[in-house]
Amino acid sequence: MALIVGVPKETYPGERRVALVPAAVPALTGKGLEVLVEAGAGAAAGYPASEYKRRGARTAPSREEVFAQAGVILQVRTPGANPERGADDVGLLRPEQILIGFAEPLTAHEAMKALAGRRVATFALELLPRISRAQGMDALSSMATVSGYKAVLLAGNTFGRLFPMMMTAAGTVAPARVLVVGAGVAGLQAIATARRLGAVVEGYDIRPAAKAEVESLGAKFVELPIETQEAQDAGGYAKAQSEDFYRKQQELLGNAVAACDILITTAAVPGKRAPVLVSEEMVARMAPGSVVVDLAAERGGNCALTVPGETVERQGVVIHGPVNLPSDVPHTASQLYAKNITNFLLHLYRDGAVQMDGEEPIGRETLVTRGGEIVNPKVREALGLPATPAAGGRS
Numbered sequence: 110m111a112l113i114v115g116v117p118k119e120t121y122p123g124e125r126r127v128a129l130v131p132a133a134v135p136a137l138t139g140k141g142l143e144v145l146v147e148a149g150a151g152a153a154a155g156y157p158a159s160e161y162k163r164r165g166a167r168t169a170p171s172r173e174e175v176f177a178q179a180g181v182i183l184q185v186r187t188p189g190a191n192p193e194r195g196a197d198d199v200g201l202l203r204p205e206q207i208l209i210g211f212a213e214p215l216t217a218h219e220a221m222k223a224l225a226g227r228r229v230a231t232f233a234l235e236l237l238p239r240i241s242r243a244q245g246m247d248a249l250s251s252m253a254t255v256s257g258y259k260a261v262l263l264a265g266n267t268f269g270r271l272f273p274m275m276m277t278a279a280g281t282v283a284p285a286r287v288l289v290v291g292a293g294v295a296g297l298q299a300i301a302t303a304r305r306l307g308a309v310v311e312g313y314d315i316r317p318a319a320k321a322e323v324e325s326l327g328a329k330f331v332e333l334p335i336e337t338q339e340a341q342d343a344g345g346y347a348k349a350q351s352e353d354f355y356r357k358q359q360e361l362l363g364n365a366v367a368a369c370d371i372l373i374t375t376a377a378v379p380g381k382r383a384p385v386l387v388s389e390e391m392v393a394r395m396a397p398g399s400v401v402v403d404l405a406a407e408r409g410g411n412c413a414l415t416v417p418g419e420t421v422e423r424q425g426v427v428i429h430g431p432v433n434l435p436s437d438v439p440h441t442a443s444q445l446y447a448k449n450i451t452n453f454l455l456h457l458y459r460d461g462a463v464q465m466d467g468e469e470p471i472g473r474e475t476l477v478t479r480g481g482e483i484v485n486p487k488v489r490e491a492l493g494l495p496a497t498p499a500a501g502g503r504s
């Protein structure tokens with residue numbers, strides 16, 4: 110019997126993405142898998158049920174039916190990444206069912222325990238190793254790309270001025286000055302987007318490697334006279350720094366922040382609260398009418414004044430704290446996510462089953478729960494569990 114891949118509608122409040130788009134269906138059916146989509150799952154992203162059917166998927170009228178029939182469930186937000194509604198799905202999952210999607214595995218401890226308790230095999234896409242072979246599965250990068258782009262549009266919509274320099278019969282308009290702090294995937298996309306709109310752009314990152322990337326996009330790299338030791342881990346992610354470092358960084362970044370019109374912050378350290386890089390005093394030095402878009406809001410924010418999920422104004426400076434920007438570009442975000450998750454699933458799918466015992470890093474490093482246990486060493490460490498599950502015991 111063919112393995113059925115189920116795609117439920119996302120239930121996180123305001124979530125408009127869908128894990129699989131119609132164009133991605135043939136890649137799965139072509140390998141002998143069946144696809145079962147909950148009715149209306151793609152509607153908010155602009156993918157009607159008729160398109161899924163045309164591409165070879167079946168649709169199910171209820172969520173329960175998708176969970177009951179499918180051997181593999183694909184979601185954007187699995188229960189760990191869906192704090193408000195995810196628990197409802199835990200009850201629908203059954204032993205040995207495979208769940209793939211974002212899961213917040215390092216912080217959503219209760220959800221990880223609950224999934225282990227249901228004996229579900231959960232793969233968390235956040236844990237994908239950043240190796241070139243896995244690039245086509247890198248959903249975090251895809252979503253960061255969308256966020257970086259959308260952050261600039263959000264800023265532009267709030268900003269009372271134009272981005273490019275313009276010489277008109279009515280006089281010359283000065284270009285907007287944009288500063289992007291954190292030049293990873295989202296930051297670089299924000300830099301590229303702001304440049305395309307004609308702004309004068311500066312970028313800063315703790316990782317020295319980011320300088321060349323910032324400059325290659327036509328932006329200026331902000332150099333801070335501050336020593337960073339081991340700014341980067343083996344996976345290319347930034348490492349957490351000392352309190353003293355962050356204090357010095359704030360001091361030195363102050364002038365660049367005060368001089369910009371639009372500040373976009375994206376700095377993150379995996380599994381940790383985002384570092385606070387912009388203090389209240391730094392915002393006070395920004396000119397009224399300036400705009401901050403804090404893409405780290407979901408992780409607590411890079412700006413001390415950010416309120417996650419809200420837009421606030423302080424002394425004439427507007428501070429946006431969006432928590433789910435990719436959902437505001439649901440069509441493209443879903444298209445990219447679907448490609449990533451399909452590549453991931455097909456990478457693990459061999460001989461009619463999803464392979465979980467291989468030593469290859471992609472499957473091994475993303476597998477979080479299996480057989481009643483939390484099996485992932487990083488997640489076990491984050492939960493304060495012993496390094497390996499006790500034989501026969503429960504996590």
Ligand code: NAD
Binds near residue numbers: 313344378
């Ligand atoms: P991220 O979302 O974890 O962090 C965003 C950025 O914030 C990073 O560039 C980080 O260095 C920066 N940052 C953290 N603390 C900071 C601080 N105190 N001050 C200033 N900046 C700070 O990172 P990301 O966007 O996911 O990517 C991180 C790196 O991984 C990048 O070099 C990226 O190119 C690389 N990457 C590699 C692959 C691959 O090889 N397959 C895929 C994606 C990303």
